[in-house]
Amino acid sequence: MLFSGRPLSLLSATALLFTSPVHAQSADQATEISAGEITRTVRTMTLDQFEGRAPGTAGEDRTIGYLIGRFEALGLEPGGVDGSWTQPVPLLHTVLGKPDRLSISAKGETTALEAGKDIYVSTLQPRDRAVVEDADMIFVGYGVTAPEREWDDYKDVDLTSKVAVFLVNDPDFAAAADEAVAGIFGGRAMTYYGRWTYKFEEASRRGAVAALIIHETEAAGYGWSVVESPQGENYGIARSDGEMTSLALQGWISGGTAQKLFDDAGLDLAKLRVAARKNDFRPVPIGARFDAAYPVKQEVVQSQNVFGKITGKSRPDETIIYGAHWDAYGEGPPDDEGRIYRAGANDDALGIAGIMEIARKFKSMPQPDRTIVIAAWSAEERGLLGSEVYAQNPIYPVEKSVANLAIDVLQTAGKAKDVILVGKGQGTLEDDLARFAKLQGRVVTEENLPERGLFFRADHFSLAKRGVPVLLMMSLAGASDLVEGGRKAGQKWIDDYTGNCYHAACDAWSPDWNLDGALQDINVMFDIGNSLAYSDRWPEWKSGSEFKERRDASAATRQ
Structure with missing residues (x-):
């Protein structure tokens, strides 16, 4: 081997x-x-x-x-696959280059974005280019579907080929004690629905072409410097085409850039944050379009888990x-x-x-x-x-x-x-x-x-x-x-x-x-x-x- x-x-x-x-x-x-x-x-x-x-x-x-x-x-005895010590872990390794295009358009105005400062993204698709072609952006609150909590931010709205924009953490993270949502998701204790991994997975299940989380230091638990520290690099499990994520790009949009995006679109982000803490929330089209194209270096590398046993x-x-x-x-x-x-x-x-x-x-x-x-x-x-x-x-x-x-x-x-x-x-x-x-x-x-x-x-x-x-x-x-x-x-x-x-x-x-x-x-x-x-x-x-x-x-x- x-x-x-x-x-x-x-x-x-x-x-x-x-x-x-x-x-x-x-x-x-x-x-x-x-x-x-x-x-x-x-x-x-x-x-x-x-x-x-x-x-x-x-x-x-x-x-x-x-x-x-x-x-x-x-x-110890070998505890891996077929009596070996190991288990193969095939990994997709991607690195984004400098973007050829990166902008948001709203109400006839186009705003160029600075990679790493305004937005940080990566890809988990095994392609030489990551492209989002002038796609509609839609605000989906916290991006949570939790039937056991009688909560669904998506309300069956079609996200195919759209850019999902989320808030970070859980719907009750910033809730006051007298709000109906308070405690439904554990209060200040994050549930899995608050993790960015879940939000990206759910957006992919719904066919989104990209997903962006609005960064807030307190709700994320870390500052923007941590977000951008991988410098466009990502790893994922190598998958077949049928299992591949629909997201050409996934990542974060800075708080200031998000505020400008919603302001330019004529939306009140502060009010939407409050609305997203109610279970009757419905996704809100932002009235903006996201356009991006990045060159990608990508390879599959073979890694290994190691096991011993008694x-x-x-x-x-x-x-x-x-x-x-x-x-x-x-x-x-x-x-x-x-x-x-x-x-x-x-x-x-x-x-x-x-x-x-x-x-x-x-x-x-x-x-x-x-x-x-x-x-x-x-x-x-x-x-x-x-x-x-x-x-x-x-x-x-x-x-x-x-x-x-x-x-x-x-x-x-x-x-x-x-x-x-x-x-x-x-x-x-x-x-x-x-x-x-x-x-x-x-x-x-x-x-x-x-x-x-x-x-x-x-x-x-x-x-x-x-x-x-x-x-x-x-x-x-x-x-x-x-x-x-x-x-x-x-x-x-x-x-x-x-x-x-x-x-x-x-x-x-x-x-x-x-x-x-x-x-x-x-x-x-x-x-x-x-x-x-x-x-x-x-x-x-x-x-x-x-x-x-x-x-x-x-x-x-x-x-």
């Missing part, structure tokens, strides 16, 4: 070259999660030889070889999946220290190190009743693509997947008095989290920025959509109450990391890291999986979760 044109022998050589030794230990030592092993894994995965671990590169080849070598050294003794068809993503952002501009590789030490080499240690601990114990799967996902940073490919083509049936326990970014500032819960009210695994945190002398703290929708922005979500109960361990969801320095110190760690090093070259291992808090979190995740591995208990979704119905439909397979 080839990986981006490089032979498997290179992977084998890489495995031998970069495999960190798993040192022989006594039985007691082998049952401990080791900060030393975690450090060795992170430092290895962030070496320049891995080139920032971008999918479809030589750095990926070396990463895959390293992961296979480590899984073998841990004594086969269950009595119920091997029931699986507990531990997951983290191996990919990072590859090469970028030099930082102040001359580093060019955005190698993601915390995001998510630390997560990979955590699930490796969990695997090592399980291997030191009696064979579990259920199968333990250790999953290293590809292309999380490109839109949860590796886990989505798996969820569409599961190696282990989702109906009998007991749980997916995900690790993505852990705080490195020391022990904490609490553990951060992402996605309150979703499932019974949060009760397990509270139970095992209490045994550590810790309490659960809810995420303090639920409007950012972090529950929907990590790899576990691909499996949640298929009904698999999930739990995410992510320290970015709220400031930890640190033993030294309290919540103020926890917030400082988040501010320093997200403000300086998130998705940047300085997300690198540091001798200043204190992994005591990360060890607490990794141990909790082990304890939760361990409590399921030797039992016949099935975690469930809680009443009100949008994923409960999907899981309940397959209940008979778990009897």
